[in-house]
Amino acid sequence: MLNTQVCLASRPNGIPQAENFSIRQSELVEPRDGQFLVRNDFLSVEPAMRGWVSAVANYSTPVGIGEVMRSFAAGEVVASKHAQFAVGDRVMGMLGWQDYAVA
Numbered sequence: 001m002l003n004t005q006v007c008l009a010s011r012p013n014g015i016p017q018a019e020n021f022s023i024r025q026s027e028l029v030e031p032r033d034g035q036f037l038v039r040n041d042f043l044s045v046e047p048a049m050r051g052w053v054s055a056v057a058n059y060s061t062p063v064g065i066g067e068v069m070r071s072f073a074a075g076e077v078v079a080s081k082h083a084q085f086a087v088g089d090r091v092m093g094m095l096g097w098q099d100y101a102v103a
Contacts, residue, residue: 001028006097008063011055020053021069031102036080038091038101044072068096075101 002025009022031037051058052070063070073095077085085091095101 002026003028003098003100005068005099007066007068008053010065012050012053016050016053028100029102031079031081033081035102036077036082036085036091038073038075038093038095038103039078040073040075040095040099040101042074043097046071068098070094071097073097073101 004023004025007022007024008020010020012020028037049069049071052060052063055062071094072092074090074092075095077087077089077091078100080087080089091103093103095103
């Protein structure tokens with residue numbers, strides 16, 4: 001199964017544009033012990049992301065070129081090897097712009 005991901009392709013000059021991102025597909029990673037797999041249903045887009053894609057120092061480490069774009073997301077646990085998260089649980093967190101995330 002493939003995971004579609006939106007990755008930072010280049011640092012924007014001003015407001016980020018479509019050409020600053022790339023879409024890639026990678027093999028879905030199975031969760032290991034203590035992890036769970038989330039199918040993201042909602043991805044955030046917010047002003048703080050401009051700072052996250054900039055190389056200028058700020059309160060967080062910049063998203064690296066080629067990395068999945070950082071974002072909050074909400075979704076459903078679809079596989080779990082974590083004692084506190086069961087399949088079907090609804091969760092949110094910093095899961096990135098991608099269809100699935102391991103947390």
